[in-house]
Amino acid sequence: MESKTFAIITDIHSNLVSLTKALSxxxxxxxxxxxxxxxxxxxxxxxxxxxxxxxxxxxxxIFIRGNHDRYLLE
Structure with missing residues (x-):
């Protein structure tokens, strides 16, 4: 079985500056x-x-819906 390396991001809360930095x-x-x-x-x-x-x-x-995301959809 081939292994994979993952990067995890979480709790962005619409902070584009931080998201852009993390992706960089x-x-x-x-x-x-x-x-x-x-x-x-x-x-x-x-x-x-x-x-x-x-x-x-x-x-x-891969996106997993968080509680804040769920609140926006309800």
Missing amino acids: IIDERKGIDQIVCLGDCFALGPEPEKTLETLQTIQDC
Whole structure:
């Protein structure tokens, strides 16, 4: 079985600056096979739309809905 290396991001809360920095650090590290987002991407922060647009550009990202994400959908 082939192993994979994951990068984990979580609790972005629409903070595009922090998300962009995190993705830059992940990009600098070689050998990351897949990014997993553990939720709470939106709410509370200043740029939910741009955060969503940025997250949608991550190829093969696994998204797990957090409680803040769920609140927005209900």
